[in-house]
Amino acid sequence: MNAPVERIIPVRLGERSYEVVIKQGILSVVGERLRRLSKSRKVGIVTDTHVARRYLKEFHRSLRKDGLESFPIVLPPGERSKTLETVSTILNALARHKFDRQSLLLALGGGVVGDLAGFAAAIYQRGIPFIQVPTTLVAQVDSSVGGKTGVDHPLGKNLIGAFHQPRAVFIDPDTLRTLPRREWVAGLAEVIKYGIIADETFFAYLEEAMPGLLKQEPEAVMHVIARSCQIKADVVAEDERESDQRRILNYGHTIGHALESLAGYRGMIHGEAVGIGLVEEADLALHMGLCGQDVVNRIRSLVRQSGLSDRLTKVSSPLLWEAMQHDKKVVAGQVFGVWPVRIGKVMIRPLDKQVFADWYRRRHAETRRPKNRRLPRLNRSRPLKGMCG
Numbered sequence: 131m132n133a134p135v136e137r138i139i140p141v142r143l144g145e146r147s148y149e150v151v152i153k154q155g156i157l158s159v160v161g162e163r164l165r166r167l168s169k170s171r172k173v174g175i176v177t178d179t180h181v182a183r184r185y186l187k188e189f190h191r192s193l194r195k196d197g198l199e200s201f202p203i204v205l206p207p208g209e210r211s212k213t214l215e216t217v218s219t220i221l222n223a224l225a226r227h228k229f230d231r232q233s234l235l236l237a238l239g240g241g242v243v244g245d246l247a248g249f250a251a252a253i254y255q256r257g258i259p260f261i262q263v264p265t266t267l268v269a270q271v272d273s274s275v276g277g278k279t280g281v282d283h284p285l286g287k288n289l290i291g292a293f294h295q296p297r298a299v300f301i302d303p304d305t306l307r308t309l310p311r312r313e314w315v316a317g318l319a320e321v322i323k324y325g326i327i328a329d330e331t332f333f334a335y336l337e338e339a340m341p342g343l344l345k346q347e348p349e350a351v352m353h354v355i356a357r358s359c360q361i362k363a364d365v366v367a368e369d370e371r372e373s374d375q376r377r378i379l380n381y382g383h384t385i386g387h388a389l390e391s392l393a394g395y396r397g398m399i400h401g402e403a404v405g406i407g408l409v410e411e412a413d414l415a416l417h418m419g420l421c422g423q424d425v426v427n428r429i430r431s432l433v434r435q436s437g438l439s440d441r442l443t444k445v446s447s448p449l450l451w452e453a454m455q456h457d458k459k460v461v462a463g464q465v466f467g468v469w470p471v472r473i474g475k476v477m478i479r480p481l482d483k484q485v486f487a488d489w490y491r492r493r494h495a496e497t498r499r500p501k502n503r504r505l506p507r508l509n510r511s512r513p514l515k516g517m518c519g
């Protein structure tokens with residue numbers, strides 16, 4: 131079945147409002163859309179080598195066909211590029227090509243490219259117009275919408291940044307076809323998160339549609355991107371600079387970020403850590419008496435169905451607690467978590483250190499000796515992989 135032709139999601143932020151346009155094949159007509167948006171003919175295309183190999187030549191040609199003068203800035207791929215040095219590289223290229231305050235900077239790629247290009251656009255000549263053309267599921271459902279930009283610092287992820295909203299987001303779901311499977315599945319963690327925090331109907335849809343989604347059926351992919359962007363746009367419109375409501379987008383991320391940092395940002399990609407966070411934070415909410423067992427069961431089951439792990443990585447309780455302290459959501463030493471009350475509704479509440487330790491001990495006991503499962507004879511000379519592994 132063909133996917134609907136085009137979906138437009140407005141992001142309502144007063145004079146910074148913009149549209150998220152989702153359309154199969156939009157990549158080849160971005161040029162004409164840019165012409166409508168801006169008088170400037172000058173466009174910098176920030177991308178990485180993986181994306182450039184597949185899409186840059188054709189994209190560059192299509193912008194040229196529409197009368198735009200475009201300058202590719204091709205970066206090494208991956209989180210390791212998300213540094214101030216890379217931003218310098220982008221700024222140097224803009225200065226060299228004499229970009230002015232009307233010139234456009236466009237990100238063609240995943241969240242890394244989007245965060246880098248967005249930050250460069252925020253600070254070059256105190257801010258130039260910025261366009262997002264996201265090509266990973268994470269970027270299409272999350273990072274391209276909302277205006278958070280920035281880079282990592284050796285002492286923390288996303289430690290340096292700025293809010294700078296794009297002028298438009300153009301999403302071509304067709305680009306997801308070349309995305310490595312692992313990246314695709316990792317993006318599903320963010321999609322599931324939206325169902326949990328804001329929309330029970332969407333969560334139920336995912337429970338039904340997951341097999342089709344895993345096969346990347348166009349209609350399912352289109353719906354999932356559109357609904358996710360809509361939820362993110364609504365949350366951001368309420369609280370652009372994350373003073374309160376926007377924090378609900380961090381559900382699954384308190385434990386998720388801690389696991390990612392404990393793994394040294396290697397071996398586990400963001401969505402994989404968030405997948406575990408979605409399940410474990412629901413279990414913590416159950417432990418605190420905030421939700422019922424059915425909520426945890428549904429989340430666990432959907433996370434598993436998507437192909438993500440739901441098992442806490444091997445890590446000790448004090449280490450995990452310590453890693454959770456570095457989260458930006460820690461205020462005056464208290465970890466503010468986002469907790470599901472039911473599917474589609476969450477609340478923000480501090481997490482007590484002792485409550486966490488009690489929960490962890492219980493989880494440890496549960497996972498070390500799973501119910502209804504005959505354990506293999508234990509080799510006592512090897513550490514138990516139970517809790518966490």
Ligand SMILES: NC(=O)c1ccc[n+]([C@@H]2O[C@H](COP(=O)([O-])OP(=O)(O)OC[C@H]3O[C@@H](n4cnc5c(N)ncnc54)[C@H](O)[C@@H]3O)[C@@H](O)[C@H]2O)c1
Nearest residue numbers: 180207208240241242243265266268269273278305308309
């Ligand atoms: N600004 C925000 O609000 C926000 C939200 C969520 C995540 N993020 C950031 O986003 C980053 C993660 O983003 P990501 O998961 O997109 O990672 P990424 O940008 O590193 O992309 C993942 C990999 O996929 C490749 N790739 C991208 N598009 C492709 C395509 N269509 N076909 C084949 N390969 C492709 C990339 O080259 C890279 O190797 C993190 O740095 C995170 O902090 C930001």
Ligand SMILES: [Zn+2]
Nearest residue numbers: 320383400404
């Ligand atoms: Zn995330």
